[in-house]
Each structure stands twice: as structure tokens, then as C-alpha cells.
Amino acid sequence: MTKPTLDIQLKTLPTAPGVYQYYDVKDNLIYVGKAKNLKKRVSSYFTKTHDNGKTRVLVRKITNIKHIVVATETDALLLENNLIKKYQPRYNVLLKDDKSYPWICIKNERFPRVFSTRRVFKDGSEYFGPYTSMKTVSTLLDLIRGLYHLRTCNYHLSEENINKGKYKVCLEYHLGNCKGPCEGLESETEYHENIQAIKEILKGNFKDSLTLFKTQMKTYATNMAFEQAQKIKDKIEVLENYQAKSTIVNPKISNVDVFSIMSDEGYGYVNFLQLSYGAIIRSHTLEIKKKLDETDLELLELVITEIRQRFHSNSKEIYVPFKVDLGDDIKITVPKLGDKKHILDLSLRNAKYYRMERFKQIKITDPDRHVNRIMAQMKADLRLPEEPRHIECFDNSNIQGTHPVAACVVFKNGKPSKRDYRHFNIKTVVGPDDFASMEEVVYRRYKRLLDEERPLPQLIIIDGGKGQLSSAVKSLDSLNLRGKIAIIGIAKRLEELFYPDDPIPLYLDKKSETLRIIQQLRNEAHRFGIEHHRNKRSKTALNTELETIQGIGEKTVIDLLKHFKSSKRVANAKLDELEEIVGVSRAEKIYNYFHKK
Incomplete structure (x- = not known):
């Protein structure tokens, strides 16, 4: 795996508390520091002008940054102390003496x-x-x-x-x-x-x-x-x-290796914490590319052996999230409660942060791989027959029952394709009827795509519950598209995903990227629909006011708006400017109306 550049590492640091470690070109640890906010603190080294010459030299020598995420500032302080005592980095001086915490x-x-x-x-x-x-x-x-x-x-x-x-x-x-x-x-x-x-x-x-x-x-x-x-x-x-003790250090936990794993479709991420005399002295996360559909158990057993050899670990006990087979010489512990479980949770947290940072780095350096991963994840999460490269989301908008409109937003490869967004004015439905309105706009949208022989989406998302989803499915049935395009509905409050003919909704992990993209689609459709609704109401109010001027008809209003762009500019226009557009007689009527008002 190619090491990310410093610029990319800085952009993808977490905002959590933790300890950061600076390495030079020879991969020597030269500085250890603690931070309430890792991203903010580490970035300050590279954005500020430092008066201290020693700090300027340190910054010039940094070629790689590593970090360990912890739960609190106190934990960061204690871990910083342990690492400095263990490695004595060249640019750390405050904690090299024998003074220790009580x-x-x-x-x-x-x-x-x-x-x-x-x-x-x-x-x-x-x-x-x-x-x-x-x-x-x-x-x-x-x-x-x-x-x-x-x-x-x-x-x-x-x-x-x-x-x-x-x-x-x-x-x-x-x-x-x-x-x-x-x-x-x-x-x-x-x-x-x-x-x-x-x-x-x-x-x-x-x-x-x-x-x-x-x-x-x-x-x-x-x-x-x-x-x-x-x-x-x-x-x-x-x-x-008072909190009696730190979650980082426990003197009863000594000479132990801690491993945790999380994985996705293509990669596994294993974090390793090494504990000596109750203190964390090393943290390392390894990314493994899957060749086949390896399980977390298979990956973890392989990586534990590799990491222990790499770091020359002779620990007789390891903590892991589930049972692994490493022979009879090593004691395997699967913590369920207490300090051991807290240490294992900390390891898993670091694996998660590493994965998030890798995603951010890949998004910058290899956008195609990022998109492919997201699409594969969405296909699996939503149980789709193919990757949803083209998604369309519909939303109705009829505030207080007036001016019913609908919006269709389009995402391609997980990103908004704004040139493909479409507004719809409801034509066949009288009054506020969301179900009938949804049936109309879905029919009109895909009837037109079929007539123009344009590509159809792989996934349709309906912003609404079962009722609106059923209305949209009726339109697909009438166009013989049922089964050719996947369609789901999303409830407005509980993040429930509904499928046609399935009474039980699907719930996604609230932190999943699939749900995040669906929420982004829904929010964008809502915003786009509200914007169109607002513009339509404003235009109606504007047209109504201009048309109330005696002797001014619809054609005159259109000519005025085409030229002046807004009613405010019409109201503030000079008489001679109005005369150029609508003639002397009508110009005087408009001018007198607004200035008397």
C-alpha cells in the first residue's frame, strides 16, 4: 500500500481526542503529542508560523503521521506519557525524566x-x-x-x-x-x-x-x-x-496483545495494541485486500501471526473479539465486560477511524475505486440485482394545499447530477393528493424517457411511505417497467425503507454510507421541490399584482418580466424605460400605479 502524502494525511485526520506521532524520512519516531482534536492540533503545525526555531526544524523533518484515537483528553495525556517514556523521541523533553503520574x-x-x-x-x-x-x-x-x-x-x-x-x-x-x-x-x-x-x-x-x-x-x-x-x-x-481511573491504563493487564477487525466488501482492517505493564506502548493498523470472500476469522488469524512476527511480540495472551486458533502456546481471551472489554473496544475504534481515513484518502487519490466500493456496498445493503449507478428520487411539495409540484433529483455514481434534475407541475390532480400526484409524475417521467429512448435508472427512491410507493408502482406497471427498475420508499421520520409487496421495512445502520446517500438524495429532492414551489408562489403573486393594474393584460406582464426580470425592477423603472417596452399609454398606467402606491 502506498503511503499517503502529508497533505492527504492532514485532510483525513479525525476530530477525536488522541495522541499523534511524527516520523522522519528514516521512519524514526521524532515527536509524540496529545490533542483534544487531532485534526485541528496536527494541522496547526503546518499552517502557523512558528517563532521557535526548534519547532520549525521539527516540521521540516516530518514525513509521516500516525495517531491513536482515545476516548477522553485524560486518556490522551496518559498515553502520551507512556509513549514518550517508552521511545524517548528526539523532540520530546518534558516527560523524559523519572517523574511519573501518581x-x-x-x-x-x-x-x-x-x-x-x-x-x-x-x-x-x-x-x-x-x-x-x-x-x-x-x-x-x-x-x-x-x-x-x-x-x-x-x-x-x-x-x-x-x-x-x-x-x-x-x-x-x-x-x-x-x-x-x-x-x-x-x-x-x-x-x-x-x-x-x-x-x-x-x-x-x-x-x-x-x-x-x-x-x-x-x-x-x-x-x-x-x-x-x-x-x-x-x-x-x-x-x-469523579471518575476513578483511566480506561487506557490498568496495571493488572500486562504483556498482552489486543487485536480487533472490521471489514467491507474488498478489504479488512486489523488494529493491534500492545500493552506492557498495563500501558499501551504501540498501536498499528493493517489493511488487507481480500482475494476471495474471506471471513473476518480467516483474516484475523492470518494477520495476528504476521503482526506478531513483524513487531517481535512474545506476549503469552491476546484479546480478540471472537475465538481464533493460534495453537496451544497462546492464551486466547474474548473479553465481555470490564477493563479488558474497554481495551478491545478502543482497538476496534482505532480500526474504524483508520478505515474512515482510508476512504477519505482514496476519494482524493483514487475516485474510481471509491465509487466502485460505494456502489458495491449499496447493491449489497439494498438487495439490488445490479449496482445503482443511476438513481432518481421523487418528492411532492404542496404547502398548505396550494400550487402542487413535484421534484425529481438524479444521482450518478453516488453524486448529484444537477443538469438532470426535473420539476413537475401537477396537471391531472385537483387539490392536495400526494398519492395521485406521485402516480402522475412517475408516469410522466418514465413515459418520456421511454419515448425518447433515454437510459432508465437502476433504482427509484420515493420520498414517502407505503402509500406513495404503491402509487409509483402503479405507474411502473402501466408502463411495463415493473421488475425492470428497482424501487423503494423511505419513510420521513424513522428511516424505514419499504419494498413493494413486503410489509416489513428494512432498517440500515445509521452510520452506513448507503443510508447517508439515500438521505442526501431525499434532502436534495426536498430542497429542489421547495425551491420550485416557492418560485411558483412568488411568480403567481407577482403576476397577480401586475395584472390588477387597469388596462394591463397577460401579454404586457410577460413582456415586462422578460425585460426587467422581476416586479421590483418594474416598480422602480423610470417612465421612459417603461415606454420603450410597452408604449406611452400603458407605461403611464404602470408608473402611476406604483408611484401612487
Whole structure:
């Protein structure tokens, strides 16, 4: 696959939050950055004049851009930190030192302490985070210590030491902040129940703690202790508004490869995330051209092997969206819930964004391939016998029952063909009757195409439900075109697609390109019909006003409009200008009418 130029890469970047990576001509990673809006941030490097000489040098060296899409700005910040620490790009300096983000540690010991740390050790302790603010960590620890009585000492509280009476309670016990496990005044079981509740808070499950907080607040309020009740209320608000941890990093997920896939008619797109010590250190998406009608399972098994060889991955576990067969040496996990599922969803999201960008790039560099793909997709989605290269869409317009008109818009190869648009004035129908009007215009349109031996469309779309679709089908029957042209109706509200003789509507994915083109057709037909209706009403009102002038007939009105183009210009015309068109007598009548008015 040819690498897109920088210009094309910039045009097709997503507007989502994420991390961008700049590479030089030798494919070395030279800079990593985060962005709330990837497209806006990355484009600014190439559109602004930079005062910093180092930034100007960086921009000149960029030959390729890669990115990883994430859910939030916080995730982007954390992922940026991980990638800079891992690869230490030449133009990143701020995060190369040993400073890291804070974690909350539940120490692996008999009566676990809970404290903040910036270093993670593989000693069996549990770590939660990282957090982007030390203030957040302090708030959480204050909340935890206010709710549960935990020790803060670093004594080795083995059963033997406690039984020997080696330790004595400290001031924290007398202040009511600790229950004295050092003297055996609190059981190990009771203490671990509190630790379990704290773990739930750190995982983001605040339900039990909130219930207890609210009970405490009500108790304080009942006892008129309003100051204490307000403090508890403040803690409740912090808990309710806080997200306990990032979806990007989880220390329990280590040395794991994550793969996801999505595909269309001709290509598959596989995203690979590599996790080390709970952090994403690599993201790569591979595009595979299908030779036959390969399944997602076949493609994924092939690509997993290729990518793991390419990046020398020795991970013993992989996360995938469905079971794959890679031998007995690798543990296959299909996540359904929790952090593992979030990581898999993130991988799929990156695959989707990559596919969207490729479509945008192909649309610029290879428009024929883009059109062929769209047509093949529409044929499959709409269950058509052939690709809908030529589509016509009809819409009626009769606002408040006056001046009934209809519009026909034409799309060729998925794009508007405006020179083929047609307006229709309803001739045979009296009053506002959408069904009869639709039957008339569809008949007139295809009767004329047949008479003139012009090409017929592969698909007709009727803007309306079953009733209007049935009326259009009657016209096709009378012209012996039933079965020769596919026809569907689209409901105005629910995006339901109706087929003749099928009572069950078809629902397309709301994000599908097929539905997007159908909606574009319908909107264009509606706009074109309303425009014609508006012009017709304006012309009628205009003609009516000119014809009310005594002594001015229809032919005179037509002559005036042909020359002046509008009634406003007729009203503002000088007397001698009017005389040149309609003569002295009628010119005076028109001039006097508008100027007296």
C-alpha cells in the first residue's frame, strides 16, 4: 500500500481526542503529542508560523503521521506519557525524566496500608491509577480515611508480633482514626472487609460508599450537627463527579496483545495494541485486500501471526473479539465486560477511524475505486440485482394545499447530477393528493424517457411511505417497467425503507454510507421541490399584482418580466424605460400605479 502524502494525511485526520506521532524520512519516531482534536492540533503545525526555531526544524523533518484515537483528553495525556517514556523521541523533553503520574497503592501485607506513590513495584500489591492530579489522589485518600479506619504506621503486623505485644497504639488510635490492629484490637477479617470496600471505590463503584455517606449525613442532620453533615455532603459531591481511573491504563493487564477487525466488501482492517505493564506502548493498523470472500476469522488469524512476527511480540495472551486458533502456546481471551472489554473496544475504534481515513484518502487519490466500493456496498445493503449507478428520487411539495409540484433529483455514481434534475407541475390532480400526484409524475417521467429512448435508472427512491410507493408502482406497471427498475420508499421520520409487496421495512445502520446517500438524495429532492414551489408562489403573486393594474393584460406582464426580470425592477423603472417596452399609454398606467402606491 502506498503511503499517503502529508497533505492527504492532514485532510483525513479525525476530530477525536488522541495522541499523534511524527516520523522522519528514516521512519524514526521524532515527536509524540496529545490533542483534544487531532485534526485541528496536527494541522496547526503546518499552517502557523512558528517563532521557535526548534519547532520549525521539527516540521521540516516530518514525513509521516500516525495517531491513536482515545476516548477522553485524560486518556490522551496518559498515553502520551507512556509513549514518550517508552521511545524517548528526539523532540520530546518534558516527560523524559523519572517523574511519573501518581498511583494509589494497597500494600500487599497482613493489614494493608493505603497510600499514594509514583513508583510501581511488582510485589503483589495492588495499584490503582495513574491519576493526572495529585489533588485528586489526596481527595480520594481523605475520603477513604474519613470513611474507614486504616493504620498509617509501617509496623510489621504479623500474628506473632501482635501476640508478643511488640507494638503499642499511637495517637491515631486515640484520635479515632485507627482501631488498633497493632494490639489486636481489630480483627484481620474486619480490616479486610474495609479494604474490599476501598477497592470498589477505587474501581469507580461508589454505590455502597455513597449509601453509607448519605446515611451518615442524615444522622448528623437529625442530630443538628449541620457542620459535619455539610462536610459529608461535600464528599458525596466529589465522589459522584469523579471518575476513578483511566480506561487506557490498568496495571493488572500486562504483556498482552489486543487485536480487533472490521471489514467491507474488498478489504479488512486489523488494529493491534500492545500493552506492557498495563500501558499501551504501540498501536498499528493493517489493511488487507481480500482475494476471495474471506471471513473476518480467516483474516484475523492470518494477520495476528504476521503482526506478531513483524513487531517481535512474545506476549503469552491476546484479546480478540471472537475465538481464533493460534495453537496451544497462546492464551486466547474474548473479553465481555470490564477493563479488558474497554481495551478491545478502543482497538476496534482505532480500526474504524483508520478505515474512515482510508476512504477519505482514496476519494482524493483514487475516485474510481471509491465509487466502485460505494456502489458495491449499496447493491449489497439494498438487495439490488445490479449496482445503482443511476438513481432518481421523487418528492411532492404542496404547502398548505396550494400550487402542487413535484421534484425529481438524479444521482450518478453516488453524486448529484444537477443538469438532470426535473420539476413537475401537477396537471391531472385537483387539490392536495400526494398519492395521485406521485402516480402522475412517475408516469410522466418514465413515459418520456421511454419515448425518447433515454437510459432508465437502476433504482427509484420515493420520498414517502407505503402509500406513495404503491402509487409509483402503479405507474411502473402501466408502463411495463415493473421488475425492470428497482424501487423503494423511505419513510420521513424513522428511516424505514419499504419494498413493494413486503410489509416489513428494512432498517440500515445509521452510520452506513448507503443510508447517508439515500438521505442526501431525499434532502436534495426536498430542497429542489421547495425551491420550485416557492418560485411558483412568488411568480403567481407577482403576476397577480401586475395584472390588477387597469388596462394591463397577460401579454404586457410577460413582456415586462422578460425585460426587467422581476416586479421590483418594474416598480422602480423610470417612465421612459417603461415606454420603450410597452408604449406611452400603458407605461403611464404602470408608473402611476406604483408611484401612487
